[in-house]
Amino acid sequence: MAPIDHRVSPKLRHIPLCPPRASVPREGLFLALWQQFAEQRPEEWQYIFRTTGPVRQRAASVAASFMVYMGCNLGHAFTHNAERIAKSGAFSCTEDAYLAAWTMENKRLHFVNHGLRTIEYMLAREHPIKVEFSRHRVDWKLVPDVSMEDVDIVESMVAWWCSHTARWMRDAVEAQIKAIEATERLALSAASAAQGE
Template identity: 45%
Template sequence: MGGDQEELLELLHTPIRPPRAGTPGEGIYLQLWQDYMAADPNRLHSILWSTGSSVGQREASVCASFMSFMGCNCGSGFTHAAEQMLTIGVQSSPSTSAEGRFLMAWALENKRYRGVNGGIRTIEAMLAKSDAFVATSFDRRVDWDAFSDITTTDYDTVECMVAWWACRDATEMRSIAKPMIEAETKRIQSRLFKAKEPSA
């Protein structure tokens, strides 16, 4: 077995920040991604080959963070917007392929809007090493230090994941995840599993 193969087997497909317990989609997508990677460790290299960079632990964590993020409301909104772009009339141009449309949707999604979410980009929210906001005496402010580790290689890695998110495997994964997320959300919202509060 070659060194590259051994390195791939040693990667931990864990996000920069763990999925939130109250957002079941984050954990479900992460688990499906980990199972997908475990089935064939060479898949990560295939997804990221266009970056021209080596595939290491940082890249594995960025990819896992992308997958976890796709399970939150923002990730779901991006996916919906990208899928909606597929319904637009297709022309014979590379930019109108499924991959091209997902990448166009990502460019819009990742734009910095000063009046939305404190002006942080989606990739910054996705890859922040800590909570992007800190509380002050009067309100919340953006903690820009939370994004100090984000690199241009991270941007390339996420772009590769966006392209992969348009492919058949990812589409099938979303169809698997959808009923799982709906069931877990329903379970969380149900009173059946809440501890009974003690009587006064």
């Protein structure tokens, strides 16, 4: 049997399957930091992934999609829950706590997100929950078929999400969000003061 070639193609593009939303700044900020990391430190990027085959374009896009998801409210809630479980002492290492949190986050519940697994929502190229006549429904044609390679890549990202590099990224994004919010407050204050003159 020939050995598996784990080299990373230099032509990989670190683009998500669905672009970040402009209305959710954390999504774009996380993606930008991830792209910078992946392009500047490709060897470190490559060793994140625990999979049986080569890291291909699909894996790069799945990893980028994970980063976008971590910027939304549900990703933020996942991170908080994973940290809470890690601090509880229920697991011997932080990585296991994050993976346990992911298992709970990704389970299929028919009364949550209309029965979609988190990974299905995360890897959809278009938002799969549609509103028709004031009712939400899943457009199953938009729900991706998730492969074991996809599962491997997302689980690898979950394990990496508790690393020092990922924590640094989270701290950097939160600092940028605070700066954005402060700028917005200043602009509102200036506009309010100008109207009062």
